[in-house]
Amino acid sequence: MSFDLVFFGGTGDLTWRKLMPALLQAFRHGKLPGGGRILAVAREERSDDDYRDFIRQRFDEVDPAKRPSDAEFAEFGRMLHYMQMDLSQPGDYAKLKRWLDEPRAEEGRSAPADTVVLYLATSPHLFTVICEQLGAVGLNGERVRVVLEKPLGHDLRSAREINAVVRSVFREAQAFRIDHYLGKPSVQNLSALRFGNALFEPLWRRESIANIQITIAESLGVGTRGDFYDRTGALRDMVQNHALQLLTMIAMEPPPTADAFAIRDEKLKVLKSLKPFTPQSVQRDVVRGQYRAGSVDGKPVHGYLEEEKVPAGSQCETFVALRTEVQNWRWAGVPFYLRTGKRLSGRDAHIVVNFRPVPHPIFGGTGQPNKLVIKLQPEDGLELHLMAAKGGVGSGSEALSPVSLDLDFDKAFPHQRVGAYERLLLDAIAGRLNLFVRSDEQEQAWAWVEPILQSWAQDGSGPRPYAAGSWGPPAASALVARDGFMWDEEQ
Structure with a gap:
């Protein structure tokens, strides 16, 4: 099963401190499905190689047991890509959709990924605008799943507002509200x-x-x-x-x-x-x-x-x-x-x-x-x-x-x-909802x-x-x- 995993907030602490080390462990354990790509999106202008260097340096700040060797990261790093996005601009979501939909012969792909996981590792106040824009460009089809990081809202009213927007774009079975415990x-x-x-x-x-x-x-x-x-x-x-x-x-x-x-x-x-x-x-x-x-x-x-x-x-x-x-x-x-x-x-x-x-x-x-x-x-x-x-x-x-x-x-x-995030990321890719809220x-x-x-x-x-x-x-x-x-x- 091929997959694309997109991190909104791809340069944030959560992504490099928790999510990338978890993915590296899944890669080490041979549990990541083949044909996978990991795309980070953020406001800064970077190339794919710049982003790989950024993540490689950040690994020096995590638990030593989760740090890769140079050879290991070289292999893992080939999965990493980067895209500059302004999350308030509809045109940038269209650009993201083109990237996900285009086959890439150089990566051995003749068709789009079987599964697309969109991980919202951003501030919760951006959840509604991101989901609305994803729906507007059609990034909510059957192969798409959205992962919502906590805290989901600030109170009952804001939680209901976020969930109403999420439900207007995605089916409940596509929404993975994460609680890493x-x-x-x-x-x-x-x-x-x-x-x-x-x-x-x-x-x-x-x-x-x-x-x-x-x-x-x-x-x-x-x-x-x-x-x-x-x-x-x-x-x-x-x-x-x-x-x-x-x-x-x-x-x-x-x-x-x-x-x-x-x-x-x-x-x-x-x-x-x-x-x-x-x-x-x-x-x-x-x-x-x-x-x-x-x-x-x-x-x-x-x-x-x-x-x-x-x-x-x-x-x-x-x-x-x-x-x-x-x-x-x-x-x-x-x-x-x-x-x-x-x-x-x-x-x-x-x-x-x-x-x-x-x-x-x-x-x-x-x-x-x-x-x-x-x-x-x-x-x-x-x-x-x-x-x-x-x-x-x-x-x-x-x-x-x-x-x-x-x-x-x-x-x-x-x-x-x-680890907790390793298990949950693999479950999101596989579509298993048991450990999500x-x-x-x-x-x-x-x-x-x-x-x-x-x-x-x-x-x-x-x-x-x-x-x-x-x-x-x-x-x-x-x-x-x-x-x-x-x-x-x-x-």
Whole structure:
């Protein structure tokens, strides 16, 4: 299958920092279909060779494991092309269409590509104009797919406006709304864990589970992206998409098939079942914070208000913790705690499923309830925490000690792992929608967070301060302690 992959925003950070390294890995692994071309479009004037040199130099700034050798890049680089485009000019879209439609004998092509993937790695405010212009020149036929990078909109209204334009140009099956957390191997294994094994699904309900915690922590600050981040904040940047998508994967009912539409139907049901927020419950169940100066990895770091391009006196939140419930028979009464933030104690993303204690303990000591930890970063894996007898002379049969069964996916499946963006790019080329977000899912997620945004807009108190290098404001611990629980690192 031949393909053309077009990156709008071809010189931007996302393209060279994430997408190009992911494509190189797919190329290394022999997974890119043959006859492929990669076209970057941007405003600057460059030749194909200039762009190849630009990408080659940018590879020096990514993870060393993802850097190509000179020979490797020479082969990969032959796939790379560049086109200067002004995204506001209709004539430039006509030029793009001619480039995609013309056979190129020198590249061994006698016909246009079987598949065209148009990846919008631009600011979301350009999505509507790009889609409208693509439709105007006919770049929306059956062989065309469009990938929309997050954040898709700034609120429910803007998300609906973008989706309305996308739907006016492309069919839903052509629109790939990307959330790179869904491409992580551990997230993909959530479905396998639950629906491919007989062990967990009978326990995956309110009778056995005490609470579920989802943490997406970053030790980095906003860096040089202060102006962008200040317009976004942690709730829009991480909760509305990544954290809620993880919640749906944990809480969804078993789909009838592994078909993309069946899976996304079940995820939508979870989003519709989330307990809605009121102004009163936002005050009680949502904590927002903003980092101050502190220490990360033993080094002093600035507070958010001292970061580059951050407006003076900004009330943008860099941390969010919240409590919610899924109001259905499976999960009634089980609290779900979501937490995300910048400049926290470490770079750590995980899901913790805390099981209820045994109903009648017969061993001495308090023991610890079982828990399942699904690790997302910095490594992918599963840990099942159990209680076992210590054994040994004089220990007594009643002595229990916590032990864990640890599955490291990199060790379990050596040489078979693929990164999140690599997996999602390959899925977009192949037309697999399972790990992408449908428009109704995305709009329902915005509808759920909207009362929080509205409440904050009317609350002049602003975010709570927390020291960089901590786990956020003390109120986040109090939020969980109110139910008699603790965050995982506090246990």
